[in-house]
Amino acid sequence: MDNSIHSGLSDLGGNYMSKIEINEDTEHNMFGIYKNTFLALTIMTIVEVAASYLPDGAYVTVILLLLAVAKAALVGAVFMHIKYDKTPWLLTLSVFVVPLAAGSILIFNVWKDWRGVAGA
Amino acid sequence: MNDGNFFRSPKRMLGTTNAAELGLLYFATAFINLLIAGTYALLIRTELWTPDPIYFDTAKDYNVAFTIHGTGMIFLVVVPLGAGFGNYLVPKMVAADNNDMYWPKWNNVAFWMLPIASVFIWFSQAPIGWTAYPPLSILMPGVDMWIVGLVFAGTSSSIGAINFVLTIWKGRAPYVKWMSMDLFVWGTLFTSFLVIIATPVLTAALVMILLDRNFNTVFFSESLSNPILYQHVFWFYSHPAVYIMVLPAFGLISTVIAKFSRTQVFGYSSMVIAMAGIAILSVSVWAHHMYTTGIDPFVRIFFTSMTFVIAIPSGIKVFNWLTTMYAGRIKLRAPMLFALAFIVMFTMGGITGVYINIIALDLNLHDTYWVVGHFHFIVAAGTLVAMFASFYYYFPEITGKMYDEKMAKLHFWFWFGGNFITFVAFQVLGMEGMPRRYYTYPEEFQLWHQIATIGAYLMGISIIFMAISIHRGLKSEKLESLDDPFELGSGYDYPEPFADYIKREHGEDLVIEHKLSIWAPAGAFSLVLPFLGLLAFTEGGPFARGKALESFSGSLGGNIFIVLFLVYLGFFFQKESSAHIGELNPVDKYREGERHWEIWVFLASEVIFFTAVIGVSQAIKWNSLTWPDTNDVLSVPYTAVLTFVLIISSFTMATSLEHVKNGDMEKFKKYLLFTIILGLVFLTGQIIEYAQLAGEGDVTLADNATYPLFSSIFYLQTGFHGLHVLVGVLFLGFVYLRARKGGYSKDNHTYVELIGLYWHFVDLVWIILFTVVYLI
Structure with a gap:
């Protein structure tokens, strides 16, 4: 396989190959x-x-x-490194907030519907 | 197009990483499973021909049949068929960089977990219904094996889902725009999100059953906890599972209808929005399965409202399909006949779903044959029919030949007629009051049972016609051209392959190479060993209910399986750590600079898993009357030290990564080793804590525990976390071995970043756990 082909890919369009890296000053x-x-x-x-x-x-x-x-x-x-990501809100929202929100529906309903036995 | 030799080469079948070939393997496996699960259906219907026993000797045997039929059809037939079409079509539809899935090797692993799951499930012979409600599932034999099978099926599905998301999100060619993708790609994407969100919760529910059966926990105990808890956790996955099955079918059927109507899909944007709406709403409707459990009235109103709302996007799709046909010129070949049947049957299933969502009706119809009719209209008459339509549509592309149209039409008429007769009969029986899951019945129900049985046999016969159609197709001459095999004015129009685009634009010749990987299937099969070990530890083996802890030391078989697994793991680590990093994936460089969505998507599924485990535990705690003061029963200072150890390990991991980025390999390895040691210290500390607690007698899984429910929840949360730490230590060890062999450099350290993120996440989870379990 010719890996040199990849060097040209960054020109192919838009955000597809955008770099999401920490900037140099921060890295030091x-x-x-x-x-x-x-x-x-x-x-x-x-x-x-x-x-x-x-x-x-x-x-x-x-x-x-x-x-x-x-x-x-x-x-x-x-x-x-979420703080240093290009779009920290996107990572926070998709990885943490949405799954937490979906899970919260379950937690709320288990709590609301719990009919535990006395003494449990 | 397949070259025809694939199925003649076991080595290729075992080791292929080619998505199209794995798609064919999914089809073949699902077809075999369809035959088995279908046979069980016919046995059930034969038994119900009269109220007297015909085939099954006992009610328990009958229970096994409907359990295996339901589990098999859902997890081993319909869900895998969606994955099969996904493998075959998605990479081509998004012009993925090497016309393949994002993780070719993991794709192979995901597939081979399916046959493993199938074997476990078929042989489990569990008699508990596919829903596995406790207390029955705690008491009956075969359930351990059944659960192991489902965990394999769920893991296969999850790996596949992450792979689909990455293929569509990252592997998609830049010129394939979101709103020009085939609707099947959208369906697969939304389904994958649902799998990622919901499957970990199912795994948690199943593991809790496994623990209740074998480790003396009391999560679903009728005297110490609440069996209804299981229903919430189970249906949180299993209602979205309906959409996991049907969303890909929506996408497939949209293409077939548009093609055979010789026009474009009407309302493309609204189709996408409707699928998104269904996916989002699907996690907020599960408790409509629980109206008769005495559920809190507020909860019931919320769920009945959401269930009515979710019917709206489904309705939008049906009207769009009708309008597409109205605007076009329909050609009635077999795929289109199945597509028309899909619209009719799915609408019947959908409307009956809205109907049964009316609480007053549900209270009467719940657990009757009416419900069985409803969901069979959705799954068998809806989703499976869409798969048949697409199978016939893509048959020429897959084989280069044309199936036998006459036999395919006979398949359609027998299937359609059989579906309609059987499932309408079910609904009549339900309205008459026939409860589901009984192997006998009063004679007044016999006529409708016999009608249903006749319909079922028509379905069985239809599969014979399907097999003949395929057989004749495979024996026929190759088609001269695949451009438009159905003479519709347009063929299978995929976007230009990325490699062709690059060759045209840049003059570079990108060779697409699908390497065989024997280590990938070997990895999948090796995972059988620890599970066999676990099953062997249960009293009396995998078919009995037992206490694993009691027989831990005495089970020779179990120990052998575990040792074999450890030997394999060591061998695998040694072999893979020697492999040059560049060999792992031919397109690694292509992905440089991209955000590592692969680990983030995985972590999202972990977030929901721990949210479910920790959150549900907290919900129980808030309602409990006798929760102990944690300062009295747990050692907070001791655990604070362990917390500190884990925090240091996060620091050393971050420092290690920074050193490899700066090219300082010695410090990179040194800090990596520190991280591994700290992880081991944490695990050792946790084992010592468990031993001390067991000795004190308050927080223990022994029969005489002072706080059995607290203990169950404590060990569930900290145990799952400990398991994650163990996996993290193993992967860190792997990275360290490779680092010692010079496997990483300043410019090549992606895997260090990935394992680093995982390790920090495990640390993050512990920070939350430490507070909610030990401090509050």
């Missing part, structure tokens, strides 16, 4: 960004564990959930 700083992200995740995990020992209450749950979402978003944005 990535090690620093990873370290900062790692530190942020570590600190938030310590805060989470501490918060879990607070007296039960809705506010603790909210804090814990917000921290979890923030940590997950950091991993997605930085480590998975």
